[in-house]
Amino acid sequence: MRLGYNIIIGADIASHDMKEEVLALLIEKGYAVANAGTSGSEHGDFTDAAEVVAKGIQKGEYQKGILLCGSGIGAAMAVNKFKGVRGGLAYDLERAVLMAADNNTNVICTGGWLMPDAAYAVKMIEAWLLVKYTGRDIEGMKRAEIIENEW
Amino acid sequence: MGKTVKIIIGSDTSGFALKQKVVKALAEDGYEIKDVGCYSADEGYYLDAAEPVCKGVQSGEYNKGILICGTGQGMNISANKFTGIRSALCYDLFTAKMSRADSDANVLCTGGWCVEPDKGVELVKVWLSSDYYDPNNEYGINRMKEFEKEMRA
Numbered sequence: 001m002r003l004g005y006n007i008i009i010g011a012d013i014a015s016h017d018m019k020e021e022v023l024a025l026l027i028e029k030g031y032a033v034a035n036a037g038t039s040g041s042e043h044g045d046f047t048d049a050a051e052v053v054a055k056g057i058q059k060g061e062y063q064k065g066i067l068l069c070g071s072g073i074g075a076a077m078a079v080n081k082f083k084g085v086r087g088g089l090a091y092d093l094e095r096a097v098l099m100a101a102d103n104n105t106n107v108i109c110t111g112g113w114l115m116p117d118a119a120y121a122v123k124m125i126e127a128w129l130l131v132k133y134t135g136r137d138i139e140g141m142k143r144a145e146i147i148e149n150e151w
Numbered sequence: 152m153g154k155t156v157k158i159i160i161g162s163d164t165s166g167f168a169l170k171q172k173v174v175k176a177l178a179e180d181g182y183e184i185k186d187v188g189c190y191s192a193d194e195g196y197y198l199d200a201a202e203p204v205c206k207g208v209q210s211g212e213y214n215k216g217i218l219i220c221g222t223g224q225g226m227n228i229s230a231n232k233f234t235g236i237r238s239a240l241c242y243d244l245f246t247a248k249m250s251r252a253d254s255d256a257n258v259l260c261t262g263g264w265c266v267e268p269d270k271g272v273e274l275v276k277v278w279l280s281s282d283y284y285d286p287n288n289e290y291g292i293n294r295m296k297e298f299e300k301e302m303r304a
Binding site for chain 1: 196197198202205206209221222224225227228229231232233234237238239240241242245246249250253254256265288290291294295298299302303
């Protein structure tokens with residue numbers, strides 16, 4: 001288990017093939033990654049993947065989640081509907097690192113249509129996994145909890 | 152289409168400059184636009200903009216919301232926590248268009264650090280003038296409504 005994280009990855013139909021490649025590459029590198037298993041080459045909705053990934057994190061079974069859909073936008077919409085889950089969206093290293101440091105994200109969403117290849121997606125995911133949250137936005141975390149419960 | 156849409160917009164300090172440009176450009180195009188701040192580049196927290204914008208769209212008082220911070224990331228996470236808000240984080244015209252066509256996004260987030268001002272204005276205009284291809288993604292949109300109910304159960 002690299003970096004001490006249990007990780008779960010899911011995709012929709014559009015990014016199923018890339019997800020398979022990303023999963024294989026991460027496992028090869030020594031990461032503990034489970035497959036949400038909601039997609040195939042002929043089926044898969046981003047919401048089904050988001051639900052499995054989000055609930056895995058809520059239960060504490062996994063600390064980090066990865067979601068791929070066509071653009072990543074739907075995945076980021078759906079996964080943030082779960083309490084305690086903070087899903088950021090990134091297509092490059094800069095944004096991936098910033099959302100780890102600043103936004104306390106525990107899920108990274110990206111778009112298979114917009115990634116050059118699986119190797120780049122893995123590089124971005126690794127950068128995101130390596131960078132720790134600064135802990136700075138204490139007020140934001142409190143207010144996010146209020147929004148989750150009341151709005 | 153377009154000009155009858157009521158828009159509510161907000162930013163933090165990092166998104167302030169782009170927000171000002173967007174407000175000006177949309178007003179020139181004849182849009183009715185409510186600016187909830189921040190009102191200077193010196194002071195403004197992202198949730199002080201995200202909360203009124205999302206509440207405004209949630210209540211139906213406004214049709215569309217726009218949120219701008221440094222990367223758009225904090226805005227997008229918090230906006231999607233609101234019931235009935237489908238928020239999209241976009242940095243380019245393709246995702247701006249797709250977020251409307253495919254996911255019927257009612258809030259747009261973008262980042263003042265991430266897009267050039269002119270491109271940011273263009274992406275907002277493209278997003279506002281793009282329609283949802285009903286019922287392109289009925290399954291996913293209904294599932295998200297279920298998740299929202301579950302979150303507050």
